[in-house]
Amino acid sequence: MNALDQIFVSTLHRLAGFAPASARPLVSMLLIIAGLMALFGTCFALATILERKTLGRMQNRYGPNRVGPFGLFQPIADGVKMLIKEDIVPFSADQALHFLAPLVLTVPVWLAFAVLPFGRNMSAIELDSGILFFFAIGSASELAVFMAGWSSQNKYSLLGAMRAIAQMISYEVPLVLASVPALIAAGSLSLPAIVQAQSGFALGWVPRWNVFTPWGLAGFALFLIAATAESNRCPFDLPEGESELIAGYLTEYSGFKYALFFLGEYLGLFAVTGLAVTLFLGGWQAPAPWLQWLPTWGWFALKFSALIFLFIWARATLPRLRLDQLLHFAWKFLVPLALINLVVAVAWCKSGLWQFPAALEIRWLLGAGVLAASYVGLGRSWKGGYPERRQYNYAQ
Amino acid sequence: MLNEISFYLLAALTVACAVAAMALRRLVHCALCAAAAFAGLALIYLQLDAEFVGFAQLLVYVGAIAILIVFAVLLTRGEEAAPGGRQSSPSWISGVGIAVLLLAGLLLPILASPSLQHGAPPAPVPSVKRIGEELMTRYVLPLEMVGVLLTAALLGAVVIALREPSDGNLPGNSPAQQRAKTGEAMNL
Amino acid sequence: MLGRGILRGLIETGRNFCGSYYDPARLTTVQYPEEKLPPQENARTLPFLVYDGQDPLAGLRCTACTICEQECPAHCIRIVKDTVKKPDYLGKMQFHPKVFDIDAMVCMSCGVCVEVCPFDSIKMDRVFELAQDRRALVLHKMNLAKSNQYYREIHPTEAAAVDAARDEEQRKARAKKAAAPAILTP
């Protein structure tokens, strides 16, 4: 374990060494919290600017490049603008809830980072049921969305909140179902154990990541789709679609509370991307044996930014889904596919004991065949499956 | 020492939220305080080193049941528009009285019996694997039955709450619409 | 197969993203203040008065015939005739405008004044950076007058045609003048 790889862990121990022995765990935990918040704070700032620049580049334009070199000071300008803007609270709003909603949204999201393994023994807390903690924290954000929608006391934000909750609940099911195969393969709920289970290289050079197994690939795709929906991002950003309901549950918020909501949304995206990297892309494992000298947290950061680019890419390309198509898609396509994927994953793990020569290739083809067949089968019922013509009784 | 402070703090928070959930006038605030009480309880489970149960409680109660309650409150909002009469039944004094008697009935044996005063044994090593094995070996029948029960509850809830055409005068159910739905020509 | 459309879309935006770094066709933005698009030849914003020679006042082609003032749909032109007459390019004695105001706020750059002007004295300009801190947007004769060279620069073909026609008329007038004295003398 070279020094560069453990640089953060050793600096943490050195810094925590200054504190008296009794307060050492507390001080080291505070240092970790400060480090994580600083890291993901700058990540949030960078993400806003990189997203707008990448969106621009994908639409044949530059993206913000006026504030600072290549527009890198744009997040500072946005931050200052957000702080300076007046924080208007509607008169009829439910003051207490209106104030609490952004807090209840962002605080749990910060907690979700505690459990992600950023590098070799670099996860804040190694919980035995880490992933259950992650999903429990993730589900608290729906309550915050409801509080935001309800406390603004206006029709549009309540409708936006209802849509957002309906979407987040119906996409939490495929999200959890898509992550279960990775747990089965690793045989444990704790994230560092899942990453450990993906170490090593099959056939000498193929890393043993979950994404290189048939059920892993399908699970990874399902997980990403459900993740975009969980964090209300582009193809599924109906609740805060500007053209739809002004800004959905964010309508009555301005100034710093609005910025907090955005921080919450981006942190939710980072947390779920971190989980996707841990579950399917082998966390901080190096992709090839001769690349293992690079620091492990470097690999995590690389995969993390690749996935973030994928989310931004989807946002630049895909049009917004209507609410009934969105829910239709979740319940009638993602959930059945996730269940089939679960069955294939169990069959894959059980068939690990086959010893005859081409066992791996046969298992791979079998799994991929079943999944492709079910994908095409379910897809056919979905292709062009516009819901039946709605009868507008008044409009006739 | 840290454990005791955290326990008393969490206990106070949970009881306060529970009382608020029962006493507040506006239903939405009650529902949210109830969610806070459930979350407080989940933290107490964590403090008791029951990790898996704490997260399960957080996931099921705060993530799902609180939203269900809040949705139910929203779907039956006609009530608040006409705040006829007081929130609690006329004989609420006796209700609370019985509750206090119940509390006293519970407290006396707890405080009296010496066997309950002992401290905690060393923390058991948390292992989800043990829970998994237990679920799959000794409790496999209850697990399947709970699965069946949940499916039945899911379908039952949907069927009960589904909007039947024969309901009261709802927008989509006026006689004119009825005929339209049954395909009779509506000569406009 | 479900998802083919999504993939094609992703590939297209992906090519946009990569292409924007090397292929000019995929990055068409003009950074306005630094780079400027060459304006089109038939672009028009506000009218201006053309003058020949060097002195803007003396060489002004406008003969204050007020046709443009009457024809202007937005009524944004105001002309006050001068009393003294001066010879124009054909030697004929013509009036000249003492005051020639165009209210730039009202002018909708329709170009009707250019069409109706018999003396080719008012043409459409191309300059669009008119923002200023003062409210003085009534353009007086002095700021309206611009040389013929400028006109030839901004509308080359049109200016060439106008100059050719004017030279033709001047040549015909000079020829007529050369022929006319023969009649008078005998």
Place this chain on the structure above:
Amino acid sequence: MMNPPLSHYLLLSALLFSIGFAGAVARRGAILVLIGIELMLNAANLNFIAFWRFGANPQALTGVMFVLFSIAIAAAEVAVGLALVIAIYRQRKTTRLDAMDSLKG
């Protein structure tokens, strides 16, 4: 790292139980009665976990199992209960329990 004695946990769960009971009995709104019942259920769960933690043999996960199943069943119960409340509200435009006396003799 002294843990508070077992009796404190039992006091807390008794307190929660009585609060839930008081709410269920005293309040008129059907949804509030359901919340009260939820609180009573949670109080019972707390007892199980407290006895499991302070019990002689924490390896036997009976308490934890019981609470897991109780949470699942409580979720099912709330779902059906709220569906009933909504169905009744749709019929009678009220959730006040004392207005639902059509079966009274």
